[in-house]
Amino acid sequence: MSGTGALVYVVDDDASAREGVARLIRSAGLMTKTFASGEEFLAAPRPKIPSCLVLDVNLPGATGLDIQQELGKSGAQLPIVFLTGHGDIPMAVRAVRAGAMNFLTKPFDEEDLLNAIRQCISYQLEDELPSPENIGNMIGESAGLQRVLRAIQVVAPTDSTVLIQGETGTGKELVAHAVHDLSRRAKRSFVQVNCASIPATLLESELFGHEKGAFTGAIAQKIGRFELAHEGTLFLDEIGEIPLELQPKLLRALQEHELERLGGNRTIHADVRIVAATNRNLAQMADEGKFRSDLYYRLNVFPVTVPPLRDRREDIPLLIRFFTQKYARKLDRAIEEIPSATFEALVQYDWPGNIRELQNVIERSVILSNGPELQVAIPEINVRAAAVGMGDTGSNISEAEERARILEALKEAKGLVGGPSGAAARLGLKRTTLQSRMRKYNIARLYQ
Numbered sequence: 001m002s003g004t005g006a007l008v009y010v011v012d013d014d015a016s017a018r019e020g021v022a023r024l025i026r027s028a029g030l031m032t033k034t035f036a037s038g039e040e041f042l043a044a045p046r047p048k049i050p051s052c053l054v055l056d057v058n059l060p061g062a063t064g065l066d067i068q069q070e071l072g073k074s075g076a077q078l079p080i081v082f083l084t085g086h087g088d089i090p091m092a093v094r095a096v097r098a099g100a101m102n103f104l105t106k107p108f109d110e111e112d113l114l115n116a117i118r119q120c121i122s123y124q125l126e127d128e129l130p131s132p133e134n135i136g137n138m139i140g141e142s143a144g145l146q147r148v149l150r151a152i153q154v155v156a157p158t159d160s161t162v163l164i165q166g167e168t169g170t171g172k173e174l175v176a177h178a179v180h181d182l183s184r185r186a187k188r189s190f191v192q193v194n195c196a197s198i199p200a201t202l203l204e205s206e207l208f209g210h211e212k213g214a215f216t217g218a219i220a221q222k223i224g225r226f227e228l229a230h231e232g233t234l235f236l237d238e239i240g241e242i243p244l245e246l247q248p249k250l251l252r253a254l255q256e257h258e259l260e261r262l263g264g265n266r267t268i269h270a271d272v273r274i275v276a277a278t279n280r281n282l283a284q285m286a287d288e289g290k291f292r293s294d295l296y297y298r299l300n301v302f303p304v305t306v307p308p309l310r311d312r313r314e315d316i317p318l319l320i321r322f323f324t325q326k327y328a329r330k331l332d333r334a335i336e337e338i339p340s341a342t343f344e345a346l347v348q349y350d351w352p353g354n355i356r357e358l359q360n361v362i363e364r365s366v367i368l369s370n371g372p373e374l375q376v377a378i379p380e381i382n383v384r385a386a387a388v389g390m391g392d393t394g395s396n397i398s399e400a401e402e403r404a405r406i407l408e409a410l411k412e413a414k415g416l417v418g419g420p421s422g423a424a425a426r427l428g429l430k431r432t433t434l435q436s437r438m439r440k441y442n443i444a445r446l447y448q
């Protein structure tokens, strides 16, 4: 397993409890190291990767609290999940006051422990991993998107099931591909099933396959997508739409990696990594009995939530520029400029359909534009553009103001003119247009 995965240390003197926790952690696709005592743990080397410590409070010798103190003294940033017995509550309270992330009382719910561990790990990802570059060709510098990219980096090399949630058009499918591409299964197949687009009656044979004659119309044997994804990744898209009656069979395939084709009696083993996506609220569906909770828990091993575009507005200018360039090139149009009022209106629009909507609007706009300026194709945006245009002087801003805007964009882009995060992209200008204005305003030589 790759070194970018997360590591969970488990310290418990009770061998069976320790092994049980370790097994659970491994089943979630995380690496683990176990220790029977605090002394043993403190003496062991700790590689610098995102990690967390699952610690029994009541240990003979160095207690959980002692270990916490030792780690604190050495300056190690290792979040701790304390496991306590019923009598240990005061001790647990002291531990939490001293900075423990979480504590759970034995016997604890397995899902609660995994959630606490995940929380500890994601808490560290913010500063421990280098900023991910160009993962899955996803454009965006917002903290929201960067968090998603870091989560992909951490989970991809493990075999954990990933559940991607987010509104329509936020990029869930791109995330699924990125998880596969960065995994050790990358050279094997990525098999996709859209549970919403296949009629419920056919979905079972699509997933699990069938033998010849299994039902009317089964004129030949069919290999299911599970089998096709053997040693690769199976992407279950729109998992919220999978019929309730099919869910037990899916659960078994996920748990046991075993299935039978319809009408077949041979058990088939399939080594498959599952990535699922949905724009529905599965937790709520599970509460309302519309989705099996056991299946939900099985899928929700490593949740990744892709935020809607309106919650990461910093990404909008980059995306506008990116898609304008992409479609101008593809459709062979020479778009030189996005008028500033239009650009502002695009930036301020709410994008209920998220990136897909933005992408479609830009594509249509490029098609409809017959001059060097981008003309935007949706009425809501044109109304806003007019309003924005009245506020300042539209695209006829003063030269001093334009010079100031260019300087500011260059500063934000750290002097970079071209590229997706360069000043030209920030201003909605073509690189060559920006360069000619930089010459006009005599600022070109500052940035060469």
Ligand SMILES: Nc1ncnc2c1ncn2[C@@H]1O[C@H](COP(=O)(O)OP(=O)(O)OP(=O)(O)O)[C@@H](O)[C@H]1O
Pocket: 137, 138, 139, 140, 166, 167, 168, 169, 170, 171, 172, 173, 174, 175, 278, 279, 355, 356, 359
């Ligand atoms: N960060 C991004 N950078 C560039 N393109 C993106 C980004 N996010 C999404 N896209 C593009 O937006 C479109 C929608 O993305 P995707 O199909 O992954 O969304 P989704 O969340 O699966 O939507 P749905 O729930 O409707 O299936 C795709 O064409 C994708 O390439």
Ligand SMILES: [Mg+2]
Pocket: 172, 173, 237, 277
């Ligand atoms: Mg999708």
